[in-house]
Amino acid sequence: xxxxxxxxxxxxxxxxxxxxxxxxxxxxxxxxxxxxxxxxxxxxxxxxxxxxxxxxxxxxxxxxxxxxxxxxxxxxxxxxxxxxxxxxxxxxxxxxxxxxxxxxxxxxxxxxxxxxxxxxxxxxxxxxxxxxxxxxxxxxxxxxxxxxxxxxxxxxxxxxxxxxxxxxxxxxxxxxxxxxxxxxxxxxxxxxxxxxxxxxxxxxxxxxxxxxxxxxxxxxxxxxxxxxxxxxxxxxxxxxxxxxxxxxxxxxxxxxxxxxxxxxxxxxxxxxxxxxxxxxxxxxxxxxxxxxxxxxxxxxxxxxxxxxxxxxxxxxxxx
Amino acid sequence: xxxxxxxxxxxxxxxxxxxxxxxxxxxxxxxxxxxxxxxxxxxxxxxxxxxxxxxxxxxxxxxxxxxxxxxxxxxxxxxxxxxxxxxxxxxxxxxxxxxxxxxxxxxxxxxxxxxxxxxxxxxxxxxxxxxxxxxxxxxxxxxxxxxxxxxxxxxxxxxxxxxxxxxxxxxxxxxxxxxxxxxxxxxxxxxxxxxxxxxxxxxxxxxxxxxxxxxxxxxxxxxxxxxxxxxxxxxxxxxxxxxxxxxxxxxxxxxxxxxxxxxx
Amino acid sequence: xxxxxxxxxxxxxxxxxxxxxxxxxxxxxxxxxxxxxxxxxxxxxxxxxxxxxxxxxxxxxxxxxxxxxxxxxxxxxxxxxxxxxxxxxxxxxxxxxxxxxxxxxxxxxxxxxxxxxxxxxxxxxxxxxxxxxxxxxxxxxxxxxxxxxxxxxxxxxxxxxxxxxxxxxxxxxxxxxxxxxxxxxxxxxxxxxxxxxxxxxxxxxxxxxxxxxxxxxxxxxxxxxxxxxxxxxxxxxxxxxxxxxxxxxxxxxxxxxxxxxxxxxxxxxxxxxxxxxxxxxxxxxxxxxxxxxxxxxxxxxxxxxxxxxxxxxxxxxxxxxxxxxxxxxxxxxxxxxxxxxxxxxxxxxxxxxxxxxxxxxxxxxxxxxxxxxxxxxx
Numbered sequence: 001x002x003x004x005x006x007x008x009x010x011x012x013x014x015x016x017x018x019x020x021x022x023x024x025x026x027x028x029x030x031x032x033x034x035x036x037x038x039x040x041x042x043x044x045x046x047x048x049x050x051x052x053x054x055x056x057x058x059x060x061x062x063x064x065x066x067x068x069x070x071x072x073x074x075x076x077x078x079x080x081x082x083x084x085x086x087x088x089x090x091x092x093x094x095x096x097x098x099x100x101x102x103x104x105x106x107x108x109x110x111x112x113x114x115x116x117x118x119x120x121x122x123x124x125x126x127x128x129x130x131x132x133x134x135x136x137x138x139x140x141x142x143x144x145x146x147x148x149x150x151x152x153x154x155x156x157x158x159x160x161x162x163x164x165x166x167x168x169x170x171x172x173x174x175x176x177x178x179x180x181x182x183x184x185x186x187x188x189x190x191x192x193x194x195x196x197x198x199x200x201x202x203x204x205x206x207x208x209x210x211x212x213x214x215x216x217x218x219x220x221x222x223x224x225x226x227x228x229x230x231x232x233x234x235x236x237x238x239x240x241x242x243x244x245x246x247x248x249x250x251x252x253x254x255x256x257x258x259x260x261x262x263x264x265x266x267x268x269x270x271x272x273x274x275x276x277x278x279x280x281x282x283x284x285x286x287x288x289x290x291x292x293x294x295x296x297x298x299x300x301x302x303x304x305x306x307x308x309x310x311x312x313x314x315x316x317x318x319x
Numbered sequence: 320x321x322x323x324x325x326x327x328x329x330x331x332x333x334x335x336x337x338x339x340x341x342x343x344x345x346x347x348x349x350x351x352x353x354x355x356x357x358x359x360x361x362x363x364x365x366x367x368x369x370x371x372x373x374x375x376x377x378x379x380x381x382x383x384x385x386x387x388x389x390x391x392x393x394x395x396x397x398x399x400x401x402x403x404x405x406x407x408x409x410x411x412x413x414x415x416x417x418x419x420x421x422x423x424x425x426x427x428x429x430x431x432x433x434x435x436x437x438x439x440x441x442x443x444x445x446x447x448x449x450x451x452x453x454x455x456x457x458x459x460x461x462x463x464x465x466x467x468x469x470x471x472x473x474x475x476x477x478x479x480x481x482x483x484x485x486x487x488x489x490x491x492x493x494x495x496x497x498x499x500x501x502x503x504x505x506x507x508x509x510x511x512x513x514x515x516x517x518x519x520x521x522x523x524x525x526x527x528x529x530x531x532x533x534x535x536x537x538x539x540x541x542x543x544x545x546x547x548x549x550x551x552x553x554x555x556x557x558x559x560x561x562x563x564x565x566x567x568x569x570x571x572x573x574x575x576x577x578x579x580x581x582x583x
Numbered sequence: 584x585x586x587x588x589x590x591x592x593x594x595x596x597x598x599x600x601x602x603x604x605x606x607x608x609x610x611x612x613x614x615x616x617x618x619x620x621x622x623x624x625x626x627x628x629x630x631x632x633x634x635x636x637x638x639x640x641x642x643x644x645x646x647x648x649x650x651x652x653x654x655x656x657x658x659x660x661x662x663x664x665x666x667x668x669x670x671x672x673x674x675x676x677x678x679x680x681x682x683x684x685x686x687x688x689x690x691x692x693x694x695x696x697x698x699x700x701x702x703x704x705x706x707x708x709x710x711x712x713x714x715x716x717x718x719x720x721x722x723x724x725x726x727x728x729x730x731x732x733x734x735x736x737x738x739x740x741x742x743x744x745x746x747x748x749x750x751x752x753x754x755x756x757x758x759x760x761x762x763x764x765x766x767x768x769x770x771x772x773x774x775x776x777x778x779x780x781x782x783x784x785x786x787x788x789x790x791x792x793x794x795x796x797x798x799x800x801x802x803x804x805x806x807x808x809x810x811x812x813x814x815x816x817x818x819x820x821x822x823x824x825x826x827x828x829x830x831x832x833x834x835x836x837x838x839x840x841x842x843x844x845x846x847x848x849x850x851x852x853x854x855x856x857x858x859x860x861x862x863x864x865x866x867x868x869x870x871x872x873x874x875x876x877x878x879x880x881x882x883x884x885x886x887x888x889x890x891x892x893x894x895x896x897x898x899x900x901x902x903x904x905x906x907x908x909x910x911x912x913x914x915x916x917x918x919x920x921x922x923x924x925x926x927x928x929x930x931x932x933x934x935x936x937x938x939x940x941x942x943x944x945x946x947x948x949x950x951x952x953x954x955x956x957x958x959x960x961x
Contacts, residue, residue: 029413031407031411032407032410032411032412032413033407033413035403035404035406035407035411036403036404036407036413036419038400038403039400039401039403039404039463039467040404040419040422042400042459042460042463043422043423043426043460043463043464044422046438046441046456046457046459046460047422047425047426047429047434047460048422049441050434050437050438050440050441051437053437053440053441053444054433054436054437054440056440056444057440057443057444105331105335105338106335108327108328108331108332108335109331109332109335109336111328111332112328112329112331112332112333113332116328116329116332117332122572124336126565126568126569126572127336127339127340128336128339130340130343130561130564130565131339131340131342131343132517132521133517133560133561133563133564133565134343134346134557134558134560134561135520135521135537135538135541135556135557135560136521136523136538137523137538137541137542137545138346138541138553138554138556138557139342139343139346139557140342141360141541141545141549141553142341142342142343142345142346142349143342144360145345145349145360145361146341146342146345148360148361150361151360152345197338197339197342200335200338200339201339250428254428254429254430255430255431257430258430258431258432258433258524259430259431259432259524260432260524261523261524261542265545274432275430275432275524278432278436279432279436279524279527279528282436282439282528283527283528288440288443291436292436292437292440295432295433295436295437296433298430298432298433299429299430299433302428302429302430306428478671478673480669480670480671480673481673481675481676483638483640483660483667483669483673484667484669484673484674484675485661485675485686486639486640486659486660486661487638487639487640487660487661487665487666487667487669488661488666488686488687488690488732488736489661489662489687489690489691489736490661490686490690491659491661494661494690495661498686499675502677503675503676503677
């Protein structure tokens with residue numbers, strides 16, 4: 001009997017803590033694989049295999065009518081890069097700007113909800129995710145109504161006699177080249193504003209989760225130890241909130257780079273992003289190799305970004 | 320000045336809140352508009368027309384039906400497959416755990432345009448025509464990771480002593496699962512399924528790559544409308560979705576708080 | 584005797600080893616039916632693992648566990664008529680109190696489960712919260728629900744895993760008395776795992792002291808305290824002063840000792856077999872302070888005496904605790920009742936005395952500090 005129980009219990013890898021009793025169950029070694037199989041198979045067949053197919057497609061030559069052959073034509077990459085590097089670069093810049101903006105706006109909001117909202121905490125959290133309840137596209141279209149020349153923002157400032165603020169804001173945007181004339185809509189500003197808006201909840205929620213666990217007394221302790229509020233933020237709050245910042249940035253930057261809904265609905269031909277190019281090459285131009293190459297370049301850029309970023313931020317808590 | 324300093328976080332927080340919610344208010348308000356032209360961007364005249372004739376625009380309600388159908392099938396399938404994976408991850412030791420985690424994480428870290436286009440190349444290479452089925456396949460794929468992560472968190476937070484207590488109280492493995500484990504993990508599964516549904520229902524980019532002219536989902540319809548002219552009915556649907564979901568959440572919150580906070 | 588042993592819990596050569604260490608090392612134990620038995624030891628000593636093996640939540644690597652003449656070693660937890668009150672209670676958060684208590688009864692398809700469950704709630708005086716959820720109750724109430732949930736099944740053995748650990752001191756005292764009352768009322772075998780020596784001594788008929796996966800000593804609280812058989816037991820249960828001594832010889836069943844040059848005695852029956860180098864142990868409250876070093880009063884006849892200097896005086900309320908340094912530098916702890924007698928002054932020279940029968944002797948090969956400083960908290 002002793003022998004059979006010995007065999008039935010595979011050795012625990014870590015030194016087990018017998019007082020704890022918190023160890024995953026281990027019986028029937030095939031069970032986890034059965035549970036994993038359908039879901040993982042789905043991801044392999046419809047996520048991993050397509051990635052390979054994308055890689056293969058990008059190295060093929062041919063056309064839609066006569067079919068494609070794998071010729072390891074790396075020239076496609078060079079051509080795609082030399083033709084579309086402005087859109088690629090623009091996507092990265094827009095996404096990075098929007099990410100910084102979500103962080104700048106999301107941090108105070110997350111702090112407010114976590115520590116200053118009292119009994120309205122749950123209500124505010126619901127409001128943060130509430131926009132998701134309405135279609136993303138419909139909400140993006142609403143920004144046309146808000147930012148338009150005679151839109152709600154213009155009407156509001158005119159009504160409250162604060163149009164001087166709006167024109168001041170516009171000249172500020174002009175200095176940074178975010179708008180080219182007097183128009184807010186169909187400009188880089190509108191696209192970044194839309195991206196920021198779209199991904200703000202993705203920044204606020206992980207930040208909130210992180211800040212909520214941050215003990216307020218640490219801030220008081222920092223103050224007690226002669227730190228000014230700014231120093232307390234820089235030396236206590238910010239380092240402790242880094243895991244939330246990292247999660248929020250990744251959740252914002254990655255989808256923002258590939259997004260093209262904002263640049264189509266709120267931008268102009270001057271704000272074309274890489275996703276738009278990929279979409280057009282695939283669905284309208286039908287130049288599959290170029291489209292696939294661009295997709296792959298985008299993927300590689302993002303992987304490179306995530307790896308260096310996570311390594312520099314020094315957090316292991318990704319998933 | 321001191322007052323301003325003390326309340327700065329609250330003021331900024333509320334302004335950001337306004338930024339987050341403004342488009343929703345616009346959507347609601349403009350569902351009562353009677354626009355002058357084809358586009359519903361300028362306020363013209365108050366009207367109930369769109370509300371009394373929601374399906375009055377051709378194709379919109381069909382696309383809505385398709386989105387609902389795909390959303391329900393995709394979220395339920397992802398829920399079943401994802402829950403199985405979550406239990407495997409939360410409960411068992413097995414080889415290739417790191418690889419499994421990576422494969423779950425990757426779809427969440429890949430831009431939609433890459434996922435959508437790569438699936439399209441697969442379908443093209445295999446000669447599979449795009450349409451309703453390919454949309455479903457894609458939706459289940461990108462919903463899976465989110466369900467797994469949500470349910471896994473719940474499984475991991477489950478105190479193993481509760482199951483031990485059940486088995487101590489004469490419940491065998493199956494009974495323990497049905498009477499203790501499942502009821503306790505169920506909120507996580509429900510949350511994961513709802514999340515999956517909303518992701519599926521709202522997806523445009525991946526869908527657009529894998530759809531056909533005969534399989535137009537609601538977001539695709541809105542996209543098309545943005546070029547041709549936006550009917551007010553779109554705002555009506557947006558408003559109904561917003562208020563409906565808000566009501567569900569509020570009711571859920573009330574029920575939850577009445578049932579008292581769950582510590583475990 | 585035969586019918587009495589029918590429901591005894593018997594562990595025979597039970598061992599539980601993991602890859603890197605042995606949690607429970609060859610334990611033999613008979614726990615008589617209807618007794619209140621405590622497994623006492625510091626955290627990591629293997630007491631919880633022992634309990635979990637009895638519950639069926641852990642399989643022993645070797646050995647057998649039986650109740651009466653039924654071997655239950657390889658049966659599953661749900662097949663054993665053994666119930667557990669878990670640490671932190673493990674109440675099902677999705678079920679109300681009544682459903683929690685009735686869980687085991689309904690699992691076994693007991694007909695009048697509702698009445699029985701209510702009866703159990705009555706026993707712990709919680710009938711009024713039957714329809715509440717566990718999270719709505721205080722820690723003490725949850726504890727009682729957990730107890731009712733186990734007791735209601737009338738198990739052959741009821742296991743309690745640090746059941747009072749999460750409660751504050753006052754509530755813990757109250758529950759100790761409550762638990763004892765309930766045990767006497769229902770007459771079930773209680774096996775209580777704890778690291779709190781006071782708790783074990785208050786409640787249990789018999790205590791098994793465990794350390795490092797092994798049983799150190801099994802006995803009633805009085806014997807364990809007065810005559811510990813190891814330095815670990817001596818230090819873990821209360822405080823002990825251990826003096827190194829050499830046995831010079833035995834005259835008329837009295838052992839003659841040399842303690843750093845001072846002659847002392849101890850009844851020969853207390854000597855560990857075959858040892859000449861020993862630890863002479865004396866509990867702090869057994870030592871009397873006689874007065875100044877020069878006061879060689881005649882009333883010290885038949886006592887062991889020592890002179891020393893008071894290095895610390897702490898007032899404890901009912902008693903006063905002194906630290907007295909001996910001539911060779913060892914500090915002894917002495918506790919004196921505050922019975923009105925004048926207290927010794929810090930820095931004064933005093934003479935200490937105790938009755939030889941009140942002391943105990945342990946083999947000197949053991950570490951004198953084993954088990955010290957790990958009693959109270961954790």
